[in-house]
Amino acid sequence: MEFSYSNVNERPRGPLLTAAGLVVRGIPRVQAQALPYAEAWRRDNLAALAGTGPLWVALGDSLTQGIGAPAHDRGWVGQLRARRRPDHRVVNLAVSGARTADVLERQxxxxxSLPRPDLVTLMIGSNDLMRPRYRRELVGHVDALLHRLPVGALVTTLPNPxxxxxxxxxxxARVAAERGLVVAELRDPxxxxxxxxxxxxxxxxxxxGYAALAEVIGDALPD
Known part of the structure; x- marks a missing residue:
């Protein structure tokens, strides 16, 4: 099938992140992973869609792309697949910098449009918390997202206090109970x-850090 989705965030880097990068040298180094990791996931996505077997579609932002890990497939998605779902094909639609609106509108x-997946995961919301105008829309966007996910999809909580x-x-918690979604509690010890x-x-x-996320999320998945 034709697949033209891009995992690249086309929005320019914000002034706060640019300024922070002048102080914390590791920021530009980690941010530089965004394009090669996006390209790596696109190649993997194409291979997954050309293959056979159970299909896992991952939605989210840089945490689901694996930014910060030593390779794109050593984030929580790659580690969880290796540990608990080695037979699954993964289509990772996550985009670095994505907010809930991006998941609603693009992911x-x-x-x-894809064949019916056997597993859908959603981790999103951290970027929305960074600015007041996005925070104001966050609750409504999450509610809308949860009502469009297929039954049995897994969604992670926000550990922010x-x-x-x-x-x-x-x-x-409310919508998951109503619609039969699975919740992975990231406020786990x-x-x-x-x-x-x-x-x-x-x-x-x-x-x-991604190994810890993979463990918590993996324990929430049904056997």
Missing amino acids: LPVLE SRVAAEVNRVI RTSSWRGRLAADHFHPNEA
Whole structure:
């Protein structure tokens, strides 16, 4: 089948990230992974769609792309697949910098055009929390997203301690119960400390951090 989706974020880097990169040398180094990781996932996506076997479609942002890990397939998606779903083909639609609006407008339409997947995962919302205008729309966007996911899809909570994140998590719990979605609780003790688990930008997980995410998310999946 024809597949033209791009995992590249076409928005320019914001002024805050640009300024931070002048102070924290690891930020530009980690950010430089975005394009090669996007290209690597695109190649993998094409190969997955040409293959056979159970299909897993991953939705999200840089955390689902694996930014910060030493390779694109050493993020939580790649590690979880290796541990728990080695027979699954993975189509990763995540885009670095993506917000909930991007999943609604770009990633979900692609998901809905693909053959029916055996597993869908969604991790999104962290980028929306960074600016007030996106925070104001976050709860509504998450509600809309959850109502478009297929039954049995897995969605992760937001571990951020803010009031908005708590409201989002309440929406996730309610809609998941109503629609038969699976919830992976990232406020789990295994992902409460990031000491030694962050990449050089001090924001994205490193391979060990992604291993912890893969363990928590994997434990939420049905056998």
